[in-house]
Amino acid sequence: MIGRTRLAVDIGGTFTDLVLSLPDRTLSTKLLTTHDAPDEAVIVGTRAILAEADIDGSALDLVIHGTTLATNALIERKGARTALITTAGFRDSLEIAYEHRFEQYDLYMERPAPLVERDLRLEVPERLAADGSVLLPLDEAALRRLADVLRAQRIEALAISFLHSYINPAHEQRARDLIAAAMPELAITLSSDVCREIREYERTSTTVANAYVLPLMSRYLGRMREGLAGIGVTCPLLLMMSSGGICTVETATRFPVRLVESGPAGGVILARRVAALGGYDRALSFDMGGTTAKITLIDDFMPQQSRHFEVARAYRFAKGSGIPVRVPVIDMVEIGAGGGSIGRVDPLRRIAVGPDSAGSDPGPACYGRGGTAATVTDADVVLGRIDPSRFAGGKIALHPALAHDAVLTDVGLKLAMTTDEAARGIVEIVDENMASAARVHAVENGKDTAGRTLIAFGGAAPLHAVRLAQKLGIGRVVIPVDAGVGSAHGFLDAPIAYEVARTFLVRLDGLDQALIDALFADMRAEAEPVVRLGVPTGELAETRTAFMRYRGQGHEIAVPLDNAALQPDTLRQAFETTYTQLFGRIIPRLEIEAVTWTLGLSEPHVLPRPDQVAAPAAAAVVIDTGRMVEAATGETVDAAIFARTALRSGATLLGPAAIVESGTTTIVPSGFAARVGYGGEIIIEEKMA
Structure with a gap:
């Protein structure tokens, strides 16, 4: 990524984080997430951090955004009213799923309900063979009749997933064109666009998930753009993907399912x-x-x-x-397991923590926002790990008495423990x-x-x-x-990138080099226009992977490929090397096949070289001391407190200690030493006796 003035925004379940990268310095801030309207915290935080930097929104060259909105919509079932059109006879594949019990011995196990209820899973006569040939042409008249059903049901998003469309997308594309002509405002997702891979259930599930969050994400990104424009931000907005690359708003709007995580x-x-x-x-x-x-x-x-x-x-x-x-x-x-994870005593009189969380509203008891449940953050406050006066740079006031009351009430009194013992139990x-x-x-x-x-x-x-x-x-x-x-x-360090996958089943003894070359060329032709939206010129880095298995196995392993000619012997050697790393052995004389091929394209991204310069020794000045209970031993100690902003490269200190900064606190227990590296990172290692 190029330098200049850039803003990174990360919306989490509890906090919204902003980092402003300027040519001469970097600023950051942390706010509580506004769940009902996540963009509100972003705009408030952007105003604040721009004011701190004394610059206008027009000075920003790039905004990079990561969000949990798509994930939360799927978890909370707050997406669009969605329908599914699939091959006649396969409407229930979404509900049949894997045909197994994920909790075999739980008599009360409940399967998650599909995102699309059964009466909105619609069928149309058509059928492709596994090689993509047409067994039954698409019934266009039946498809046109379905448009009336979609309109009557007030459908906001439509997923189309036909059998074997990963090989031949023609029927899906024709269905999209016919439905779009009848309902031009409808958001339509094709499985051959979102997930052009084998395995019907996963492909359909991915397509439905994408359709389900598409209208929501489209509106959200529109509001985000408008909100940023309202404070003078006119630069490009890029989105972080779950793959570790970033993409344009256009790509994120089309494939929001790629934004999960x-x-x-x-x-x-x-x-x-x-x-x-x-x-x-x-x-x-x-x-x-x-x-x-x-x-x-x-x-x-x-x-x-x-x-x-x-x-x-x-x-x-x-x-x-x-x-x-x-x-x-x-x-x-x-x-x-987070700071807001709730601690309790279970029916067997054991301390249990999470997975439920107090989030940002009401938050941990110590926030003083109405929360009463004991959380990990409350336990950390009780143990002296968090200084209430310095939490979040002093922007969020903590109430230690509320933390003590919550931990004692929810855990201590129920197990006849002191407050310190109960808090230590929660963190352990x-x-x-x-x-x-x-x-x-x-x-x-x-x-x-x-x-x-x-x-x-x-x-x-x-x-x-x-x-x-x-x-x-x-x-x-x-x-x-x-x-x-x-x-x-x-x-700020993520490259603009995109990955394409294609299922093309081939045995190594029948590998046709020309067909594989054509497959990768086709995938690059799809990926390059997406990446070029953010990287108009210059060379792009390309990575290739084959998902391979022994014939008869049900799952594949990812085998990295170089860009050299993919000869059978080369592929076999690469597969056996990877297989041995995972399972410690190979299976001799068994046929090997490649199932799916992927091509990733990104702007060049060279990792930095290791720092070879040893930082000169520097002083570490204690700014305060405080009581702290050590997690490993339960011993109460007087810990030295250091300000991270005052620690220079080469500074060393011994535990027990706490290093405080606006966004977090680093704990150095007894028996450990910390030093500040050349780049400002804190390196903690056990002291040698």
Whole structure:
């Protein structure tokens, strides 16, 4: 991304973060999210940060925005009134789903209801074979009759998903043209546009999800543009995608489903940059905000990628209980563990934390906004980890007495614990929940957490990072500069990018190089105009991936490809290398096939080289001391308090200590030492005896 004056905006479940990058400095601010109208906090925050910088809105060259609006609409079922048109006989595929119980032993298990109710799932006679040939032509007369049904049902958005349209989209395109002619105002989504991949259920689910949020996102982005224009901002607005790239408003309006998890993706981009600067080739990105925590594996400075994600899980940790969307995403595990996560005593008299959250309204009890439930933030206040007078730079007043009352009432009295013991129990449980999720995520990907570098950001992560690292066998924790608004900082480093996928099933022994070359050329022809909207000239970086499997297997693995000729022997070697990394072995003499091919296109994005310059020693001045209860031991200690803004590169300090800044607080426990790196990052490691 080019320099100049840029504004990054990240709307989270509790806070809205803004970062203003100026040629000579960077400013940031944090506001409570306005859930009923998310753009309101953005406009208020933009006014404030522009005033702080003493510049007008017209001085901005670029605004980059990440939002949870699409995700929240799916979770809260607040999208458009949507209908689905599909091949005759397949209207119930959306409800049949995977034909399994995601919680096998839960007698009261409830499947999530489809986004489109059954009487709005409509059928039309047509049928394509698996090779794309026409078995039954599209019944255009029947399709025209459906337009009357859509009009009578006051449908706002339409999803069209026909069988095998990933091979031949002609029937879907003709259906769109006929419906659009009859209802030009209707928002229409085709599965062959959103997800041109095999697997009927996931493709249809992704198409429906896109249609469901499309009108909402279109209106929201329109309001955002108008609001920014109203304060003099006329520069381009770009949107962060879940893949870690950014796109134009036009692309985001057409494919809003690609924006799910856009905020957390920005944080991983920041962690990747920090890992590159520090030379940490095995890292763990840890983002903990007010509502959730997100953990991502980063190897060789590349975050784990995926093409499958579940939104709105009915059972937060149960795979298969949500709405599957097949779009490019950074592969992360998300845990209902944030500063607003609610602590309680369960029927077995155990402390449980989350996944429900107090959010920003009413928020934790200590906010004094009417919340009474004990949260992780309340526990952190009780333990002395958060200084109420310095929280959010003093912009949000905290009430320690309310935090003590909530923790004592909800946990302490029920388990005959002191307030300190109850608060420590809450933070230990939430830390263990995150550690357990990280371990499972690593094992599922054939990897380990031990020996990595933990890169922590978000409002709550620096408070919990060292204890989480201890549980995961990690010896080094890095807190980036301005970590409290880390995801917004990541937006500023994200490239304009787009990815296209195509299913084309081929066995390696029958590989036709000319057909594969033509396939990639077709995908580039689709991706390049999208990227050129933001990068009009210059070379573009291209990445290729094949999703491959042994013949007879039900799922594929992602195999990175170079741009050389894709010969069968080369593909086989690449597949076996990746398969061995994941499963520790290969299966000899079994046929290998490629199912789906992807091509990613982006503006060139070179990672920074590791900092080789050792920062000279500098003094670390204590500005205050405070009582703090250590999570690992329960011991009450006097902790030194440092202002991060006063710490220079090369400064060192010993725990117990707290390093305060406007967006977060970094805890350095006893037995650990912290130093400030050349780039201003805080590096925390265990002291050598």
